[in-house]
Amino acid sequence: MGTQSYPMSGGDGLNSYAQNSGYQRLVVEYAKPMVKKAIEDELEFTNFSENSTTFAIADFGCSVGSNTLIATQNIIEAVKEKYQSKHPDHPPLDFQVFFSDHVNNDFNTLFRNLPPSREFFAAGVPGSFHNRLFPKASLHVGHSSYAVHWLSKLPEEILDPNSPAYNKDSIHCTGFSKEVAKAFLEQFHIDMESFLNARAQEVVSGGLFLLTVAGLPEGTVCSQTYHGVNHDVLDYCLKDMAEEGIISKEKLEAFNIPIYFPPFEDLEAVLKRSTYFSMEKIDPSLAADMGTPITPDMVPSLASGFRAISEELIRHHFGDEIVDSVFERFLKKISESLHLFDDKHRPINIFVVLKRKN
Amino acid sequence: MGTQSYPMSGGDGLNSYAQNSGYQRLVVEYAKPMVKKAIEDELEFTNFSENSTTFAIADFGCSVGSNTLIATQNIIEAVKEKYQSKHPDHPPLDFQVFFSDHVNNDFNTLFRNLPPSREFFAAGVPGSFHNRLFPKASLHVGHSSYAVHWLSKLPEEILDPNSPAYNKDSIHCTGFSKEVAKAFLEQFHIDMESFLNARAQEVVSGGLFLLTVAGLPEGTVCSQTYHGVNHDVLDYCLKDMAEEGIISKEKLEAFNIPIYFPPFEDLEAVLKRSTYFSMEKIDPSLAADMGTPITPDMVPSLASGFRAISEELIRHHFGDEIVDSVFERFLKKISESLHLFDDKHRPINIFVVLKRKN
Structure with a gap:
């Protein structure tokens, strides 16, 4: 189906996503009260009975843990509480949790990270x-946090020298070129539509989809945010390596990161277009601040967090042999460039509650 | 929960189970007409409707493929055919296939082996x-082939020098010691009861469990079968290595293989004791003959097949450094000992159809 996929770094080692996803965890933890309230207010229990007690939850873009475990545990707690108060006479629910990610995600590590004694x-x-991943109407709550900014592929124009959207000078959607940003936004809309159409088939009527999306603060472009600074610094490192002849300039020009952080309005627009989901809430105030400003002691975890999400992309495009060097340079350059963060903005985290219509 | 687990060798490499499970595949292929007939004759469709179309299949002890794919595909074909003829006006079923095995099974390889375009x-x-693996009444057909001979653990007496069932002289249940065989049989019964009780909760009323079990031909003990010869030859290799001081004699005495191939009557007895399943069929005639006698050209695949299922056990008990040497010796000794197979028997394959009572 032509979808590109670059999983988070597998395993449990020093450079793994499992050990380097503190910011994403904070987002999940801060979302907990919003998740609880969404389930309290919006979730409908239909077709549960003495003989039908399975409650199915799926996390899309789960990676290798432990964030997905925290997220799904928060959902389970809220559902249990609501179910017990609504149906105190019913037998307890059987929770089944589906952890979903690309086929090249490290599921072996994910499974080893599951708590041996668990209530699901x-x-x-x-x-x-x-794409479709589940049978029709088989999920009660779907969830995805910090995942849908990964596009299914790069917009083609980005790599086409004859297109006004040719992104020759950068490796990501900085936001400074309107044509480039438009091409990325269009791909994001296409991808969100596929995502929502697939989920609409999978989630039961009255069920929920809880979505956390990293977006841009009002009036900013990506390079004016912390995420943008990381990508720009990676770009500087790769340009240095091209100058030094370590990687070819052509290869660098053909490299772009298939990530798009949407402005609030653009996310809202595509969600509102869904025929099957009603948008019960869209809240850009999910604060997850690891502390500002960025201080030198935060640099190693910032650098390894960035490595965990982007090294597979680098490996795939440039080859395994340059990966360590890229991220050594990245660490050094970020340490020397903390001032770059000074006037920059945190990306906002937009929490969305979608309800499957009847 | 204290269950021991020794997965089949992972990956896709030369020594992998994926590349070395030809005999197990043959069993699955030969079972196809029995699977088809069991589904035709016994499967009941309850609670399917316009809005409820999910048909759930689970394979227990799936390993890394591709045998599990053949087995589940055979089930899907038979179910589709029966459903279409019974309910030609209903929308088609949505098949969901659950591949289950120990947490240290190589699921990453299994997932990569899934056909990209598939009908489930x-x-x-x-x-x-x-143990329980699924919510209550969430499966329509369960399946397990060539897996339940793996015990959850060794019977304790086997390793106890003070017990009459102490299995000092062998690394497996040869069948020549009545006490040892009794201890293995008791553990097999305990394990089958846990297995059946768990599955009884998970399979819907009117649903099926299809089970293929490797058993002993009437009047034989394990060492009089091909499987037994393999284990005996492994035993000789390890004894040589202990003689040569490469492994310690104490370590060898503490080693036993947690596998039990039941005689037909013993399997039948434990299955008949189930309160929840009715045994619709038990057929010991599932022939899967790779050709007899064993000829020299069959030795490499026989040896690598045996390595794929037993090397993790060896690695776990004796350490990684001796694994290659053990199986080099095994290959050599088997080549020199083809006469050992001469008067030996193929293990029988017992095909069982269990139906979940209402």
């Missing part, structure tokens, strides 16, 4: 969330 | 099949 039945589901 | 939704379920 676990399953892993491999595949792109831009 | 796939999920992996990590955990021991001696």
Whole structure:
């Protein structure tokens, strides 16, 4: 189906996503009260009975843990509480949690990270969330945090020298070129539509989809945010390496990161267009601040967090042999460039509650 | 929960189970007409409707493929055919296939081996099949082939020098010591009861469990079968290595293989004791003959097949450094000992159809 996929770094080692996803965890933890309230206010229990007690939850873009475990545990707690108060006479629900990510995600590590004693039945589901992954009406709550900014592919124009959207001078959507930003936004809309259409088939009527999206603060472009600074610094490192002849300039020009952080309005627009989901809430105030400003002691974790999400992309495009060097340079350059963060903005985290219409 | 687990060798490499499970595949292929007939004759479709179309299949002890794919595909074909003829006016079923094995099974390889275009939704379920793995009444057909001979643990007496069942002289249940065989049989019964009780909760009323079990031909003990010869030859290799001081004699005495191939009557007895399943069929005639006698050209695949299922056990008990040497010796000794197979028997394959009572 042509979807590109670059998983988070696998395993449990020093450079793994499992050990380097503190910011993403903070987002999940800060979302907890919003998740609880969404379930309290919006979730409908239909078709549960003495003989039908399975409550199915799926996390899309789960990676290798432990963030997905925290997120799904928060959902379970809220559902249990609501169910017990609504149906005190019913037998307890059987929770089945599906952890879903690309087929090249490290499911072995994810499974080893599951708590041995747990109150749910676990399953892993491999595949792109831009496609169907579950049977019709088989999920009660879907969830995705910090994942849908990964596009299914780069917009073609970005790499086309004859297009006004040719992104020759950068490796990501900085936001400074309107044509480039437009091409990325269009791909984001296409991908969100595939995502929502697939989920609409999978989530039962009255069920919920809880979505956390990293977006741009009002009036900013990506390079004016912390995420943008990281990508720009990576770009500087790669340009240095091209200058030094370590990588070819042509290869660098053909490299772009398939990530798009949407402005609030653009996310809202595509969600509102869904025929199947009603948007019960869209809240850009999910604060997850690791402390500002960025101080020198935060640099190692910032650098390894960035490595965990981007090294597979680098490896795939440039080859394994340059990966260590890229991220050594990245660490050094970020340490020397803390001033770059000074007038920059945190990306906002937009928490969305979608309800499957009847 | 104290269950021991020794997965089949992972990956896709030369020594992998994926590349070395030809005999197990033959069993699955030969079972196809029996699977088809069981589904035709016994499967009941309850609660399917316009709005409820998910048909859930689980394979227990799936390993890394491709045998599990053949087995589940055979089930899907038979179910589709029966459903279409019974309910030609209903919308087609949505198949969801759960591939289950120990948490240290190589699910990453299994997922990569899934056909990219497939007519089912796939999920992996990590955990021991001696425990609950699925929500109540969530499966329509369960399946397990060539897996339940793996015990959850060794019977304790086997390793106890003060017990009459102390298995000092062998590394497996040869069958020549009545006490040893009795201890293994008791553990097998305990494990089958856990297995059946767990599955009884998980399979819907009117649903099926299809089970293929490697057993002993009437009047034989394990060492009089091909499987037994393999284990005996492994035993000779390890004894040589202990003689040569490469492994310690104490370590060898503390080593036993947690496998039990039941005689037909013993399997039948434990299955008949199930309160929840009715045994619709038990057929010891599932022939899967790779050709007899064993000829020299069959030795490499025989040896690598045996390595794929037993090397993790060896590695776990004796350490990684001796694994290659053990199986080099095994290959050599088997080549020199083809006469050992001469008067030996193929293990029988017992095909069982269990139906979940209402």
